[in-house]
Amino acid sequence: MSKKTLVELDPWLAPHEGVISAREAYVSSTIMKVLSGKSPAKFALGFHHFGLHQTAAGWTFREWAPNATHVVMVGEFSDWQEREEFTLQPDAHGEWSVDLPKDALHHSQKYKLRVYWPGGDGWRLPSYATYVIQDDDSVDFSAVVWRPDEPYQWQYDIPPAPRVPLIYEAHVGMSSEEEKVASFNEFTANILPRIKQAGYNTIQLMAIAEHPYYGSFGYHVSNFFAVSSRFGTPDDFKRLVDAAHGLGLRVIIDIVHAHAAKNEVEGLGNFAGDPTQYFKAHDHPAWDSRLFDYGKPEVLHFLASNCRWWLDEYHVDGFRFDGVTSMLYHDHGLGKSFTSYDDYFGDDVDKDALVYLRLANDVIHAVRPDATTIAEEMSGLPGLAALTEYGGLGFDYRLQMGTPDLWIKTLKEKRDEDWDLGGLAHTLSSHRPEEKVITYAESHDQALVGDKTLIFRLIDKAMYWNMDKADPNLTVERGIALHKLIRLLTTGLHGGGYLNFMGNEFGHPEWIDFPREGNNWSFKHARRQWNLRDNGFLKYQWLGEFDAALMKIIRQIDDPNIHHLTVRQSDHMVSFMHGDFFFVINFSPNKSHSDYEAPAEAGSYKLALSSDDKNFGGQERIDHNSRFFTSPADNNHNLKVYLPARTGIILQKVD
Incomplete structure (x- = not known):
């Protein structure tokens, strides 16, 4: 494809050509300034500099804390006392560092930072901590020295990027039938083979980065370089990714760079007495979280390095960027319908967020040209999923977020015979000329407590009494038939790929509700009942078999045009x-x-x-x-x- 501008790709953008050109000039020049002559791949190696590292002489630890006046490493190695030999020294550009002898630290020791600033002090975890665990009988978290004697040895090659991503969205913790938090190892043994058998070629894992509150679904991240310890160790996660690759499955993860948990002790919320070290002065009005300040080069360095970290350290195959709409607009897109092109080219667009998203895609594709990036974005910003050489932000796909809402609206408001098939077909098949999209009928959002999955909207309480294959029931018969047709139309009209949430392929009967005070901290609805699909006597098997057969066909259709x-x-x-x-x-x-x-x-x-x-x-x-x-x-x-x-x-x- 010859190089084209966004306006050449979409002539309707012509009235806004001046704004588009000005933005492109700002994004390109800002990235060049930030890179300072480095390549995007080399720029994103912050984890080689900051954090804890073994050296030939022993250990080196570095931290960025420009507002700090005194920083000390404190942990099991110092009997949790502040000692002179573990005190960091100030360096240039707000950095602090300390060099330690070989025997100063050992694998699996817990530690924290004691950070002092004008007028205060507090416990903090390193911003580049790679493993964080919750202390026994406490809500506190500690960083962990993770340097096993035998580093993990990768066994399998990375599968090539599929022509059509068939994405199985999954949550490790709720993947067990038991009422508990499942582990990486259990997911590897029990769920990976299911995903392979179901015909999907890509796994999208939620909640991988450390997050203190389990019920946040992983979207309130506290430690961006740490794999969530509630599911296992860093090596356990490597084993999961490696085993998936051995089955020919790609692994992408949700990456949350739109905001961060407000937590201060275990997070970045107020790292060294300056709440704006990483963040803007105001919080997200809807999510009760901190907003990254993309205008700071240090923040761009931190986030871009985070992208590369997961690629290098864990061999993941890409990312689904969460909350991109919130990043793009100063008002976070709240309450806006985006019905006019004018909505995309006003002063409300955050130009510094455009810089970061372009930079992130440049980094990811420079490090791994085969990596997949998907934007969870509902406004339809022109150029979001266009190549950077066309003036786009460089995402490979945009998540087509309007389709599940349309299906729900249709089921709630219309009788079968009144469905607007033209409207459904138009929405499902439509996407911007420069982009590919991931289409889906429902994701985890539609399964959360307070909402209903498609199958529950179709069958309702009959799911509890009439799902035996030997039990004829007109409500269930209608629901199963329409569930299949909804998926047939949605996948058939895909504009690049398809996504399904874990269990929805066979009509998992109940909602998702993580343990919380309101449900007496129950895990009953934070699990998956695979036995319903497996036992052979229930109608869930029919839906699962149909979905698997459908995936075998959809994987062959790589033309985005209908x-x-x-x-x-x-x-x-x-x-x-x-x-x-x-x-x-x-x-x-x-x-x-x-x-x-x-x-x-x-x-x-x-x-x-x-x-x-x-x-x-x-x-x-x-x-x-x-x-x-x-x-x-x-x-x-x-x-x-x-x-x-x-x-x-x-x-x-x-x-």
Whole structure:
């Protein structure tokens, strides 16, 4: 693809060309100034300088604390007393450091910093701490010297980036059937094989960086370089990533650089008596968290280094950047509908956030050209997922956040026969010309307590009593049929990739509710009931089998463009070509079509998938041995198919 500007890619941006050019000049010049002649990859090596390191002579520890007046390492090695030999000395640019002999520290020892500043002092954890554990019988956390005698030895090569990311969004802690916090090792042994068998090729792991409050879902991070100790050790996480690679699965993680936990003792909230060392003077109005100040070069260095740390140290394959909309706008996009291009080009856009997001993508793709970056972004900012050489911010994909809201709105407000199929098809297939998107019907957001998953909206309380395969029930039959069709339409119209949250592929019956005071600290809803999918007697198996069969087809469709999209509202029919596959879906609750004609690419076709198969809970009314041939019609070619009510099929073009 030849180099094009954003305006050439989207002529509707022409009235804003001046703003676009000015922003590009600001972003490019600021990055050049910040890099100071270094490459993006070398700039992001802050973890080689700061934090605790072994050297030929012993140990070196460095910290950035420009407002501090005195800093001491205190830990098990000093009987938790402040000692002269562990006192840091001030260096240039607000840095502090200390050199220690070899026998001063040992693997697994706990430690903290005692930081003094004008008018106060307090316990703090190092900003580059790589392992942090909660003290026994206490809410306090300590950093840990993590230098095992035998470093982890990687076993498997990193799989290549898939043409179509099929993302399995997962949370390690709630992945067990037991009412507890599951571990990295349990996830490796029990869940990785499930994801492989389900047909997904990418795992998106939530809550990997350390976060004090379990119920935050990992979005209130306190220690950005530390893998969450509640799930296991750093080596346990390496083993998980390595095993996933051995199965051919890529691993991306949620990275939270939009904000940070307000915690001060174990976090960055007030590191050395200056709450603005890392952050803006005001907090996030909706999230009760601190907002990074992207205008500070030191903050850009910290965050960019954090991106590289996870790539280098843990071999992760990319990131889903959380809360990007909040980063982009000074008002965080709260209460805005973004219905006009003018919304993207006013003074509300944070130009320093643009700098950081471009820099982060430059770093990530310089270190790992095959890495995948996804922006959780709902405003649709032009250029977000465009190549940086086009003037974009460089994300590989944008998360298409409007689609699950549309499905929920449809289920809540409309009868089956009144679904706006044209609106659904348009929204699901639409994306900006310069970007690829990850489409999804529901994620963890729709499963949280206070909301409902799609299957629960469709079936409701019948899920508790009528899910045995031997139990005929019209409510459940409708729900299962529509659950399959929703996924068929959503995946079929994807604009780059697809995402599913752990358990939703088989219609996990209940919501997510982490242990908290309001539920008496119960883990009942912070787990996954895999036995429902596995025991062979329940209808959940049908949904799981259908989803796995669907993934085998979707992984073959790497063309982001849809062809021959046809919606016939009166017939409740949607059909389209995507790659070499022809999708036809009948959403009617009661009307079957015996000879339904729809435009398709000329050729012959075979049946690739039918939602009506018995092993998917259907009635087996579609013949798998039939061949389908197009016939000329006006300036097009048509395919003729038989399609029962609430049924969808995929035909594959064979010649």
